[in-house]
Amino acid sequence: MEDVSESDDVETSIIHLPDDCLSFIFQRLDNVADNDSFGLTCHRWLNIQNICRRSLQFQCSFTVLNPSTLSQPNLDVNSHHLHRLLTRFQWLEHLSLSGCMVLNDSSLDSLRYPGARLHSLYLDCCFGVSDDGISTIASFCPNLRVVSLYRCNITDIGLETLARASLPLICLNLSYCPLVSDFGVKALTQACLQLESVKISNCKSITGVGFNGCSPTLGYVDAESCQLEPNGITGIISGGGIEFLNISGASCFIHSNGLIPIGSGIASKLRILNLRMCRTVGDESIKAIAKGCPLLQEWNLALCHAVRVSGWEAVGKWCHNLQKLHVNRCRNLCDQGLLALRCGCKKLQILYMNGNARLSPAAIEMFRLHRADITLRTEEMMAIGPDWRLYSRE
DSSP states (O other): OOOOOOOOOEEEOOGGGGGHHHHHHHHHHOOOOHHHGGGGGGHHHHHHHHHOEEEEETTBBSSSSSSSSSSOOOOHHHHHHHHHHHOTTTSSSEEEEOTTOOBGGGGOOOOOOOOOOOOOOEOOTBBBOOOOHHHHHHHHHHTTOEEEEEOOOOOHHHHHHHHHTTOOOEEEEEOTTTTTTHHHHHHHHHHOTTTOEEETTTOOOOOSSSGTTTTTOOOOEEEEOOOOOHHHHHHHTTOOOOEEETTTOOOOSTTTTTTTGGGGTTTTOOOOEEEOTTTOOOHHHHHHHHOOOOOOOOEETTTTTTTOHHHHHHHHHOOOOOOOOTTTOOOOOHHHHHHHHHSOTOOOOOOOOOOOOOOOOHHHHHHHHHHHHSSEOSSSOOOOSSTTTTTTOO
């Protein structure tokens, strides 16, 4: 048998792997130090690291779940820094510039590099960004689905620019944007037919009428402390898809019967409703909502002083799916009203209750004895429901 001589061994190493294999390896590095040092090996590995980067959030950006606090002391990220980073990471899908307060409209020109791939953009507290910056975003980022403009100095002109761009927007945050009004909201709701969640908290020039004729995909609206009017609330629910509605503190123009339209059947899909500090909302509105929103799972009625016995009886009788109820500091929740809640609301799990001066200790103790399945909690929850960015109709 003829001997076959062995050929010389060919040296191989990890650097001979194709790019897709190296990308596979990089994406599965679970050590932060390894992840950060991967690109220091060589230019090829640096390029793979850059291509694999899908999300970028600066240390001065707000934390994901609490946009009211900064994750670290503010770093002055300027136009030069942003340009260098965005030319390096051109495959980004998610970009947060929140808290980068020295950036201005011209800084956003660098979005031309990753813009076509961006799906979400956060500009919270970018005070230097105005309507001109919004125009830049609309030009370079045609696939944006999530945009947060919390406390930005934009006007209805900027919102109209976003509307004309026909972006596939799903989530939009306009909280604390004092210069936007119903006109800008109308432009967006009429053009962006995929909108699912909108946050307009503390926008004092919004009454809600801009939502008239909105898409049935709109399921989440946070309109806390807006100057809402009854016609505006009707507009917000007009699409018929609303599942989460926060109109807490919106009592300035809402009379006792002003929320009856919510219970007319249009908002039959409503699951979470926040009426905290709607002090003037009376029993007729409560009765209508209790009957017309059978899927309600959480209802905040804290500081709703005009709700009396017949209102509480309606909640107990009709809210068959209610799991959480907030009645903190309701002046007219008395023993008879608590009895109605005790005898009804068969799926109730948590009752937030404190500061109810008309409730006797005996009535509270009887509630505990008869409804041991319900947890009584004394803290007051200011915000309820899912975060707007995490909300999904699915």
